[in-house]
Amino acid sequence: xxxxxxxxxxxxxxxxxxxxxxxxxxxxxxxxxxxxxxxxxxxxxxxxxxxxxxxxxxxxxxxxxxxxxxxxxxxxxxxxxxxxxxxxxxxxxxxxxxxxxxxxxxxxxxxxxxxxxxxxxxxxxxxxxxxxxxxxxxxxxxxxxxxxxxxxxxxxxxxxxxxxxxxxxxxxxxxxxxxxxxxxxxxxx
Ligand code: 5GP
Numbered sequence: 001x002x003x004x005x006x007x008x009x010x011x012x013x014x015x016x017x018x019x020x021x022x023x024x025x026x027x028x029x030x031x032x033x034x035x036x037x038x039x040x041x042x043x044x045x046x047x048x049x050x051x052x053x054x055x056x057x058x059x060x061x062x063x064x065x066x067x068x069x070x071x072x073x074x075x076x077x078x079x080x081x082x083x084x085x086x087x088x089x090x091x092x093x094x095x096x097x098x099x100x101x102x103x104x105x106x107x108x109x110x111x112x113x114x115x116x117x118x119x120x121x122x123x124x125x126x127x128x129x130x131x132x133x134x135x136x137x138x139x140x141x142x143x144x145x146x147x148x149x150x151x152x153x154x155x156x157x158x159x160x161x162x163x164x165x166x167x168x169x170x171x172x173x174x175x176x177x178x179x180x181x182x183x184x185x186x187x188x189x
Contacts, residue, residue, distance in 0.1 A: 007186060016178055021169065021186035025161060030144075030171055030185065033160050034064065037142065038071030041158060045110065048138075051075040052110035055102060057127065058082040059180070060116030063172035064144045064160075068114060079104050083123055096126040106131065110138045112157075116172055117145040121152030128154065144171075145185075 007021040045052050054076050056065035069078060082100035111131060118124055124141060131139055142158035149165045169175045170182030 007182075013178070016175065020189040021182075022189050023184060024163065024168060024187050025171075025185040027183040031067065034067045034144070035071045037158055037160055038068050039073075041068075041112065041142065042073045044140075045076075045112075046074050048110050050110060050137075051077055052112050053077045053079055053104060053106060054112045054114055056080045056114045057116070057123070058100065060172050060174065061114050061144075063180070064116055065114050068142075077104065081127070083126060085123060094120070094122060096122055098130070107135045108137050111136045111140070113139070113141045115141070115143040117147065117168070118143045118150050118152055118156065119147050121150050124152055124154075124156075
């Protein structure tokens with residue numbers, strides 16, 4: 001399969017078979033940008049006194065997170081949080097809740113939060129409020145994707161790509177829990 005092309009899902013994709021996906025970010029472009037982000041992050045933290053804790057936000061960030069930390073060339077620790085916003089398959093309702101908290105103590109530590117995508121910014125605001133109360137030494141935020149129309153009211157520290165306000169899938173991002181395993185990022189036509 002040529003990964004630079006649009007995709008029509010075949011019969012292996014069950015309820016999504018026949019769905020047309022339009023290529024937004026091919027695998028190669030993702031890998032190269034993730035590598036650049038990781039180098040920038042490594043540079044930013046290498047003078048710090050202690051290894052940062054990189055916190056991935058599940059489920060959407062799991063592939064980005066694993067590619068990113070493997071390209072980071074300084075000492076890091078890894079942990080995960082899981083949050084959910086109520087809503088249907090392709091839009092959020094505005095209520096965020098925590099499903100899994102971090103296991104480690106983040107007081108006095110350098111923290112880098114890794115998200116898959118910022119849409120309304122609600123999840124990021126929720127995370128910021130939650131983590132600011134923990135007395136971290138520093139708190140930074142990275143996202144692979146940032147939607148253009150986001151209402152977020154604080155600056156992200158690391159952004160992979162600014163993308164149009166369309167629903168995207170693949171590279172960890174789901175459609176009703178499916179299609180996370182696609183290697184590139186597509187939007188649904
Ligand atoms: P926000 O709170 O910024 O509106 O949304 C953040 C979360 O909503 C993301 O972490 C992601 O799980 C989900 N989300 C937002 N936009 C998209 C999208 O275009 N595709 C997918 N698959 N998930 C999205």
